Amino acid sequence: MSSNINNKITGIGQILRKDWQLYLLLAPMVIWFIVFLYTPMAGLQIAFKDFSLFKGIYGSTWVGFEHFQTLFNDELFIRSIGNTFLISLYSLVFAFPMPIILALMFNELHHAMFKKTAQTIAYLPHFISVVIVAGMVVSFLSPTTGIVNLVLDYFGFEKTYFLTNPDYFRPIFIGSTMWKEAGFESIVYLAAIAGVNPSLYESARVDGASRWQQIWRITLPSILPTIIIMLIIRIGNLVEVGFEYIILLYQPATFETSDVISTFIYRVGLQGSQYDIATAAGLFNAVIAFILVYSANRISRKLSSSSLW
Amino acid sequence: MNSANVTLSVSNVSLKKVYKRYGSTEIVKGIDLEIGAHEFVVLVGPSGCGKSTTLRMIAGLEEISDGTVSIGERVVNKIPPKDRDVAMVFQNYALYPHLSVAENIAFGLKLRKTPKDRVKAAVDEASSILSLDPYLERKPSDLSGGQRQRVAMGRAIVRHPKVFLFDEPLSNLDAKLRTQMRAEIKRLHKRLQVTTVYVTHDQVEAMTLADRIVIMRDGKIEQIGTPMDVFLHPANTFVASFIGSPPMNLLDGKIRKSDGKVAIELNDGCIVPVPHKDGMSFTDGQEVRVGFRPEDLDVVVNDQNHTAPMNCSVDLVEPLGSEALLHLQIAGQSAVAKTTSHGRSSDMSGIANTTQVFGNLKHLHIFDRASEQSIY
Numbered sequence A: 001m002s003s004n005i006n007n008k009i010t011g012i013g014q015i016l017r018k019d020w021q022l023y024l025l026l027a028p029m030v031i032w033f034i035v036f037l038y039t040p041m042a043g044l045q046i047a048f049k050d051f052s053l054f055k056g057i058y059g060s061t062w063v064g065f066e067h068f069q070t071l072f073n074d075e076l077f078i079r080s081i082g083n084t085f086l087i088s089l090y091s092l093v094f095a096f097p098m099p100i101i102l103a104l105m106f107n108e109l110h111h112a113m114f115k116k117t118a119q120t121i122a123y124l125p126h127f128i129s130v131v132i133v134a135g136m137v138v139s140f141l142s143p144t145t146g147i148v149n150l151v152l153d154y155f156g157f158e159k160t161y162f163l164t165n166p167d168y169f170r171p172i173f174i175g176s177t178m179w180k181e182a183g184f185e186s187i188v189y190l191a192a193i194a195g196v197n198p199s200l201y202e203s204a205r206v207d208g209a210s211r212w213q214q215i216w217r218i219t220l221p222s223i224l225p226t227i228i229i230m231l232i233i234r235i236g237n238l239v240e241v242g243f244e245y246i247i248l249l250y251q252p253a254t255f256e257t258s259d260v261i262s263t264f265i266y267r268v269g270l271q272g273s274q275y276d277i278a279t280a281a282g283l284f285n286a287v288i289a290f291i292l293v294y295s296a297n298r299i300s301r302k303l304s305s306s307s308l309w
Numbered sequence B: 001m002n003s004a005n006v007t008l009s010v011s012n013v014s015l016k017k018v019y020k021r022y023g024s025t026e027i028v029k030g031i032d033l034e035i036g037a038h039e040f041v042v043l044v045g046p047s048g049c050g051k052s053t054t055l056r057m058i059a060g061l062e063e064i065s066d067g068t069v070s071i072g073e074r075v076v077n078k079i080p081p082k083d084r085d086v087a088m089v090f091q092n093y094a095l096y097p098h099l100s101v102a103e104n105i106a107f108g109l110k111l112r113k114t115p116k117d118r119v120k121a122a123v124d125e126a127s128s129i130l131s132l133d134p135y136l137e138r139k140p141s142d143l144s145g146g147q148r149q150r151v152a153m154g155r156a157i158v159r160h161p162k163v164f165l166f167d168e169p170l171s172n173l174d175a176k177l178r179t180q181m182r183a184e185i186k187r188l189h190k191r192l193q194v195t196t197v198y199v200t201h202d203q204v205e206a207m208t209l210a211d212r213i214v215i216m217r218d219g220k221i222e223q224i225g226t227p228m229d230v231f232l233h234p235a236n237t238f239v240a241s242f243i244g245s246p247p248m249n250l251l252d253g254k255i256r257k258s259d260g261k262v263a264i265e266l267n268d269g270c271i272v273p274v275p276h277k278d279g280m281s282f283t284d285g286q287e288v289r290v291g292f293r294p295e296d297l298d299v300v301v302n303d304q305n306h307t308a309p310m311n312c313s314v315d316l317v318e319p320l321g322s323e324a325l326l327h328l329q330i331a332g333q334s335a336v337a338k339t340t341s342h343g344r345s346s347d348m349s350g351i352a353n354t355t356q357v358f359g360n361l362k363h364l365h366i367f368d369r370a371s372e373q374s375i376y
């Protein structure tokens, strides 16, 4: 038994020695993970403690699931879960397919110059900081000087202050995120499309496939594994809706639809200094995220044989 | 449905002064080619000579820069591939990785909205012709190279096209499988009788498959003829050294005329007499190349009346079993002789020490050195 373990250890030692260059390259990443992601996890225990700054993380007293009870009795927290879920769901439905459609459209462009220009224009918004995008959205939608309201006014419609109306928050948030990211995200799909063997298309053309049939029967099935991987990643990030962007766009008037788990944590934790409750909420968030990635991966492995791990 | 025995409607293919240019570079330089219905024509030539480009112009995958391509009575220059009624088999098989073998074969029919039962019948027929029955539900990634190529052919035959186009379909297979598939393609053509244009760089494939061989070089046709035709009567030094393996030996020499007799003097002074033929015409001192196939050079005299002894030294002997290849130097030029005179013995010293080879004058070729054309 112990010789078995010894064998294993020598085995690992040999592997390490054989490819030490590779492990050396890997080391900074591992260290980064340990220092910035795994060590701070020790702090998660305050989710189960009555945290006091003076007693420190380890000195505070245990309180069990008290903070979770508080959270789930808090209507505002429940509301933030609902909002997170809805914003994620809508963006999955509307924003996720957008880069795929864009990539398919770019792929149909054959005028090299026009194609390059169109792609560049579509990629550009990605490089604009969220702060600026939020600023643009705020000024475009401004009730007095915003272009949208000026146009509405011109055609005789009533001016609206969109950003204070909870009904408009989700469309504005998802729409402007799409505008910012769809082009850039399409690069992944374009790369996948570029990897499709060109003779598949030639063969299909000889066999009688129209352009539409080529997209539907060759391009889409060929990039399906990529789409699925992107979908798994997306689902894993479902609870992580663009925190900074929401902070920048929302205001108390729209909390009803715009307050999500991460903004809730931010307000309770950092602004309200209730670190323990905020940590409990964050832990809850992380557990949900983990369950989502895990199940998405399982389902996808069952259905399509492509999976992250 | 037993259409394999029904004579299919097939077409002749005709290329008239066909050019292909990419910008200012000319790739195909005015090809004229008539391919009869039911004929199996092989385009052969070194890599990059424009064979695939020519085939792809027939398929409609490349635009035709100049000239006309007709299939049947119809000029197809402006007709998209799907309306040309051709089927093409690609070197890398071009199978759809996400579809099963059966779905791959049925692909072209499904696109044309063929009724389900007809599709199934056609797939069953093709799979039995190509012995694919056990693999119908598999994905292409679970097949061997030969099986994949058969699926690609199945996809072509279910369409019952007027013309089959093959672009180096066997190049990705190992030697043994290639021989096997070659025979299978030949059988398939015998059975279906569909006009076929087949591209390869392999002259053995061309010789064994073709009704007629088209030898191309640098975007032009060098010679068209039956396999034996181009083997026995190569039109120029290019064809002579391309067809046949090992290639024909070409030795530089000069024409010597005296007393109405013609001979060729090699660089080392050896004399190769030229037997009289009607209509032959040489000028004294004309620079030529003498061609002997390796089979026509031997270390023993086979035919006393038609022999040309030449001095040589042996570089290397390659025993092939019943035959042996002798790598020689004749008049300062390399040549290869194929001989059986070692008598299947393992002792090569006899032929390795030979200092004279004998050319068979019955199969003498002479080419003009400047024009490279056959003149005898």
Ligand SMILES: Nc1ncnc2c1ncn2[C@@H]1O[C@H](COP(=O)(O)OP(=O)(O)O)[C@@H](O)[C@H]1O
Pocket: B022, B027, B045, B046, B047, B048, B049, B050, B051, B052, B053, B054
């Ligand atoms: N799209 C293209 N643009 C420019 N040159 C090309 C293109 N396609 C092929 N060629 C050139 O045309 C020549 C003939 O190609 P091809 O017909 O594929 O030769 P092969 O006889 O080996 O099949 C090659 O030299 C190749 O580089």
Ligand SMILES: [Mg+2]
Pocket: B051, B052, B053, B168
């Ligand atoms: Mg080629």
